[in-house]
Amino acid sequence: MDMTLNAFTLSILTGLQLGSIYVLIALGLTLIFGTLGVVNFAHGALYLIAIYLAVSINNAFGFTYALIIVPPLLFVIGVLLERGLIQRFYDRPHTDQILVTFGLAIVIQELLKWVFGANNIPFAIPGWGNGILFLHEYLPFLEGFVVYPKWRMILVAVSIVTVAAVFALLHLTRFGLVIRAGMRDAEMLQFLGVNINRRFMVVFGLGAMIAGIAGVFGGPVTQVSPEVGMGLLVPSFLVVVIGGMGSLGGAVLAGVLIGMAQSFTAPYINANTIIIYLITVVVLLVRPRGLLGSKGVFE
Amino acid sequence: MTDVKSEDTKKKTGWSRRDVLKATSAGAAAGATPMFFTQNAWAEEAIGNYPVKGSEVVLGFNVPQTGAYADEGADELRAYKLAVKHLNNGGGMLDTLKPSKLTGNGILGKKVTYVTGDTQTNADASRTSARRMIERDKVIMVTGGSSSGIAIAQQYLCNELGIIFMCGLTHSNDTTGKDKQRYGFRHFFNAHMTGKALSPVLSKEYGKDRRAFHLTADYSWGHTQQESMQEFTEKEGWSTAGNIMTPLKTTDFSSYLSQVLNSDADVLILNHYGANMVNSLTNAVNFGMRDMQKNGKNLEIVVPLYSRLMAKGAGSANIDGVLGTSGWNWALQDEGSQVFVKSFTDEYGFPPSQAAHTCYVQTLLYANACEMAGTFYPPEVIKALEDFKFTGAGNGETLYRGSDHQCIKDILVMQGKSPSARTSEFDYLKIVDQVDAATVDYDPAIFGGELGPYIPA
Structure with a gap:
């Protein structure tokens, strides 16, 4: 297939949009790993909870209610999860953490399937986000008729705003300063009299809340069925690994990279299937700590 | 003295030692005579879980x-349970299937029981589950599957172990084509029949000058569905x-749809099933x-295999106006369909899917074949199914073709209903055309494959 300028533009947009979902999920994943040192395999299941809540509220009361209710609710669920289960595993080996979070993910997935069924639940896009954008009207270099769904552009925008907000929180606030210090040396921070555990609880809640935002805006794109969480977990986890464990900037970079790679290999099934694994192998061979990873972390 | 005594003994009983020896030899010779000298007899060697012991038979x-x-x-499981109920107590399609030797008294006088397994839509898991049923639960027949990859995997295993496999929902040409097996039978239709039935309707609706782009699920069913759709739409011009x-x-x-947008195609054919189709169609x-308009025409979307x-x-x-095919629909008015829909709805409170229909019919057809053969002995049951012609099961007159174990029957061209046209929460599709068996029939040789022997190696 010849790569015309139109095709190139569409592939770039698709790559950005695919990357957006990965980034939103990977952001929570890497935030939790970076601060708590927990590899949270239940993160895909948090996204799953978010899309089921979002679709239920959206279909019953409308999108605005879903947007107002779901992310804070996910924050609460995240905090409860951290207090009730995850904190008991901070001092346990990584394998125990992986087993318990993975097990939790399966339990959540099967529970949701039990309640909602295995079939897809249609997630209607709100009127203001429905329809297509006529790209050729905005980008004069495109020839003829080039369109893209409006909602997917909104998803990219939401992703950018969320990333910016998280960066601002970590770099411009006192809370962020403590968290970043905790990421470096939690023990020293505790010696200085900071209740780091309470802040870590908030971070876990924050990670879950980002999954909530991803669910509200990503639900109509990824669709709502019980397989979605696990399907997104593997690429998102690889995004964290490629970007560098615990690195927010790395997660963003790797998310976009993976999205682009998947978009541009779409016509070729074999390449499309293996591309993210291939990138992971190459990156880890060349740079074991990941693209923007800190020295010594999972190297 | 001795001689006199012996003489006396013979007179008293009428038997001498020699007579006994002769009789024994004759009996042994008769016993050794091959059974094929007797009509309808078979060598009753153990195959799979035959012979069935006890008063129950397990499916x-x-x-x-x-x-x-x-x-x-x-939904398949609901249909199977209903089939067992009808086999043991009568009712349902037992009253409409013709010819039928089913009496509502189990199969060959044995009460029907069942075990269930989970295929997990995964070939390895389905094989493990089928093997457990065969080896631990001693099932005489395995049926089910809701994906061609899974059906084919189970069909190979069952064939190897001498257990008849009655396919559930599988639509790939390969199931009764290159991967066909003597012990595997498919009542559901296939991708080739879909292409044959759907393409003329498509060209009538959308015109002969069309350019199609296919998105195809990357496994056995998707591949054959795409080939068949391409073949028959190209025949239409x-x-x-x-x-x-x-x-x-x-x-x-989205990445695949971007490629479609960027092509000059004015029809999008989604060779996807289940969640795949739901997602690709919604994304489209x-x-x-x-x-959208392409080449001055409305861009059309086609879903070759539909289900409710x-x-x-x-x-x-999203499906309003979209065309596709189905094996069966609960709105059909023939006697067999109606009786099935009624008994299913009475039992569960909602109408059955096409998956439920094919699974129910398969169970009855297997049971009836055992009754016709007068035995559970698999080679005889297989022969009873091969080239069996029947009616009253919901698809008009149907032939279980002996050469590839594919049912040749009417299939349905369906169209999605608009939200306002729906009359109930189960009413999503309307029947546009019932394409008769003769039209979708084909030469089984085109797909190759070998059924193999009646007695597994």
Whole structure:
């Protein structure tokens, strides 16, 4: 297939949009790993909870209610999860953490399937986000008729705003300063009299809340069925690994990279299937700590 | 003295030692005479779980209870349980299937029981589950599956172990084509028949000068569905702009849809099933493809294989007007369909899916074949099924073709209903055309494959 300028533009947009979902999920994943040192395999299941809540509220009361209710609710669920289960595993080996979070993910997935069924639940896009954008009207270099769904552009925008907000929180606030210090040396921070555990609880809640935002805006794109969480977990986890464990900037970079790679290999099934694994192998061979990873972390 | 005594003894009983020896030899010779000298007799060697011991016979229902096709699997299981109930107590299609030797008193006088397994829509899991049923639960027949990859995997295993496998929902040409097996039988229709039935309707609706782009699920069924659709639409004068294979676990099809948008195609054919189709169709609608014009014509979307459960998942606004095919629909008015819909609805409170229909019919057909053969001995049951012609099961006059174990029957061209045209929460599709068996019939030789021997090696 010849790569015309139109095709190139569409592939770039698709790559950005695919990357957006990965980034939103990977952001929570890497935030939790970076601060708590927990590899949270239940993160895909948090996204799953978010899309089921979002679709239920959206279909019953409308999108605005879903947007107002779901992310804070996910924050609460995240905090409860951290207090009730995850904190008991901070001092346990990584394998125990992986087993318990993975097990939790399966339990959540099967529970949701039990309640909602295995079939897809249609997630209607709100009127203001429905329809297509006529790209050729905005980008004069495109020839003829080039369109893209409006909602997917909104998803990219939401992703950018969320990333910016998280960066601002970590770099411009006192809370962020403590968290970043905790990421470096939690023990020293505790010696200085900071209740780091309470802040870590908030971070876990924050990670879950980002999954909530991803669910509200990503639900109509990824669709709502019980397989979605696990399907997104593997690429998102690889995004964290490629970007560098615990690195927010790395997660963003790797998310976009993976999205682009998947978009541009779409016509070729074999390449499309293996591309993210291939990138992971190459990156880890060349740079074991990941693209923007800190020295010594999972190297 | 001795001689006199011996003489006396012979007179008293009428038997001498020599007579006994002669009789024994004659008996041994008669016993050794091959049974084929006797009409309808068979060498009763043990095959699979034959002979069936005790007063009960066990059937194995191996369906996806978890995974992407779990809803379809749940409906299949409902149908199987209903079939068992009818086999043991009468009712349902036992009253309409003709010819039938089913009495409502089990199979060959044995009460029918069953075990269930979970295929997880995964070939390895389905094989493990089927093997457990065969080896531990001693099932005489296995049936189920809601994906061609899974059906083919089980069919090979069952054939090897001498257990008849009655396929559930499988639509790939390979199941009764290159992968056909003596011990495997399919009542459901296939991709080739879909192409044959659907393409003339498509060219009538959308014109002969069309250019199609295919998105295809990357496994056995998707591949054969794409080949068949391409073959028959090109026979109608259409051309093919491209085909992209999509991984089975894809949930976001935007990268593939971008390629379609960028091509000069004016028809999008989604060779996807289940959650795949729901996602690709919904994504295509989001891309504005239902309201778009290409080459001066409306861009059209086609879903070759339809089901009510998929239509529900995609939502009726998205499937409104979209054409495809189904094996059966609960709105059919023939006697067999009506009796099945009524008994299923009475039992469960909602009408059955096409997956439920094919699974129910398969169970009855197997039981009837045992009754016709007068035995559970698999080679005889297979022979009873081969070239069996029947009516009253919901698809008009049907032939279980002996040469490839494919049922040749009427199939349905369906169209999605608009939200306002729906009359109930189960009413998503309307029947556009019932294409008769003769039209969708084909030469089984085109797909190759060998059934293999009646007695497994």
